[in-house]
Amino acid sequence: MSATQATLDAIRAVVGPQGWIAEAADMAPYLVEERGLHFGSCALVVRPASVAEIAEVVRLCAAGGVPIAAQGGNTGLVGGGVPDGGIVLTTARLNRVRALDALNHTITVESGCVLADVQKAAEEAGLLFPLSLGSEGSCQIGGNLSTNAGGVAVLRYGNARDLVLGLEVVLADGTVWEGLRALRKDNAGFELKHLFIGAEGTLGIITAAVLKLFPAPKARETALAAADDLVAVLGLFARARAAAGDSLTAFEMMSRRCMEFACRHDKGARDPFAAPHAYYALMELTSPRPGEPLRDALETVLSAALEDGEVTDAVIAASTSQARDLWRIRETITEAQKHEGASIKHDVSVPVSRVPEFVAGATASVEAELPGIRVVDFGHMGDGNVHFNLSQPEGADGAAFLAQRERFNRIVHDLAVGMGGSFSAEHGIGTLKRDDLVRYKPAVEVDLMRRLKAALDPNDIMNPGKVL
Numbered sequence: 348m349s350a351t352q353a354t355l356d357a358i359r360a361v362v363g364p365q366g367w368i369a370e371a372a373d374m375a376p377y378l379v380e381e382r383g384l385h386f387g388s389c390a391l392v393v394r395p396a397s398v399a400e401i402a403e404v405v406r407l408c409a410a411g412g413v414p415i416a417a418q419g420g421n422t423g424l425v426g427g428g429v430p431d432g433g434i435v436l437t438t439a440r441l442n443r444v445r446a447l448d449a450l451n452h453t454i455t456v457e458s459g460c461v462l463a464d465v466q467k468a469a470e471e472a473g474l475l476f477p478l479s480l481g482s483e484g485s486c487q488i489g490g491n492l493s494t495n496a497g498g499v500a501v502l503r504y505g506n507a508r509d510l511v512l513g514l515e516v517v518l519a520d521g522t523v524w525e526g527l528r529a530l531r532k533d534n535a536g537f538e539l540k541h542l543f544i545g546a547e548g549t550l551g552i553i554t555a556a557v558l559k560l561f562p563a564p565k566a567r568e569t570a571l572a573a574a575d576d577l578v579a580v581l582g583l584f585a586r587a588r589a590a591a592g593d594s595l596t597a598f599e600m601m602s603r604r605c606m607e608f609a610c611r612h613d614k615g616a617r618d619p620f621a622a623p624h625a626y627y628a629l630m631e632l633t634s635p636r637p638g639e640p641l642r643d644a645l646e647t648v649l650s651a652a653l654e655d656g657e658v659t660d661a662v663i664a665a666s667t668s669q670a671r672d673l674w675r676i677r678e679t680i681t682e683a684q685k686h687e688g689a690s691i692k693h694d695v696s697v698p699v700s701r702v703p704e705f706v707a708g709a710t711a712s713v714e715a716e717l718p719g720i721r722v723v724d725f726g727h728m729g730d731g732n733v734h735f736n737l738s739q740p741e742g743a744d745g746a747a748f749l750a751q752r753e754r755f756n757r758i759v760h761d762l763a764v765g766m767g768g769s770f771s772a773e774h775g776i777g778t779l780k781r782d783d784l785v786r787y788k789p790a791v792e793v794d795l796m797r798r799l800k801a802a803l804d805p806n807d808i809m810n811p812g813k814v815l
């Protein structure tokens with residue numbers, strides 16, 4: 348019997364019949380990335396029921412040299428959770444809320460908790476866990492932390508990394524690091540948790556976390572403004588930020604094509620304006636103080652912008668359900684784009700002040716490169732993160748379009764990095780951007796990452812081939 352077979356048998360004994368999947372059809376969903384662009388293979392899908400089982404499985408894999416692709420909800424977009432042989436280890440069954448300390452404003456959750464459930468647990472305690480992204484109904488907090496997820500509230504609350512106080516991690520030799528401290532001040536040595544947040548499972552497996560909670564919003568106003576170009580949208584952002592300060596919780600932008608795709612493919616999405624507009628800004632103000640005059644602030648900002656011709660139209664949601672309708676347009680773009688053929692995505696960031704310049708430059712370049720290409724630009728304007736996604740020309744061959752991914756990645760990533768931006772703002776590296784990491788990160792950074800990887804995972808069993 349091969350060493351691998353012996354290891355797999357031992358793993359099956361550790362987790363028991365409920366804890367493993369070997370049927371090809373049952374394993375299939377674990378082997379493909381969200382958009383079906385990355386496929387993998389594995390010998391076994393392992394579903395441990397406890398940290399102790401995970402630790403023992405990792406110890407066996409370390410001894411047997413069996414690679415582990417740790418997975419949460421498998422909603423990633425860069426192939427980070429797709430296995431390349433070895434086993435998939437899903438933390439889905441570790442989905443308990445272990446503790447919630449309202450006075451300390453912290454919640455301790457296991458990695459398999461779905462993000463929406465963490466948000467709900469906080470809400471039931473009269474508090475807010477602010478991480479919020481399109482896949483929140485299925486993504487799991489372990490994956491959110493492993494990829495340092497961003498989403499729509501980064502402007503006000505930061506990335507996943509900024510929301511974590513403590514971690515529990517199973518290291519590459521099976522040791523459990525129990526670092527679930529719930530302290531906002533703990534300045535004793537290296538900040539080790541930040542090694543594992545954003546490491547995409549390449550240094551260890553996050554099994555639980557202590558997360559920060561915040562006062563729940565008692566007042567919330569949402570508006571959609573229309574503008575002729577991104578310079579105007581940027582001007583509106585400046586006005587809103589100056590007027591509302593930290594009450595401005597989200598500021599998203601989307602182009603006309605996004606509105607068209609959303610309304611074409613999602614029956615629940617409706618353009619609130621009579622006329623088409625080149626760009627839209629979705630803004631949300633919240634406050635923990637009930638009765639805070641957020642609507643007045645919004646009306647003041649929007650009427651001044653309308654008066655100055657910076658904004659061409661605007662609607663302030665008159666109800667929670669209308670606010671949800673406005674958000675739906677923004678959140679359905681990713682799904683809608685799938686119906687428009689092949690897409691080449693870019694998840695870049697530049698200084699907020701340079702978003703209009705970046706989008707104009709990138710659009711001119713890609714349209715010169717391939718007439719008929721359809722730029723689908725939207726994203727988190729408030730934190731400079733643009734999803735500069737490209738849909739194939741109508742009627743073109745999807746595979747031929749995707750074959751040009753490298754070429755368009757180069758154009759778009761070179762421009763963003765050349766503007767002091769990043770080629771990967773929130774989605775991470777996975778396998779998709781591994782080469783770009785070496786191309787764009789300073790050699791000293793890549794070398795440091797490689798040294799950390801060698802130190803923490805000397806047998807290279809933790810998600811090998813991802814990130815580095």
Ligand code: S2G
Binds near residue numbers: 481498678692694734
């Ligand atoms: C978003 C989703 C991925 C994409 O909607 O904010 O992160 O580029 C994106 O479609």
Ligand code: ZN
Binds near residue numbers: 726734
């Ligand atoms: Zn995004």
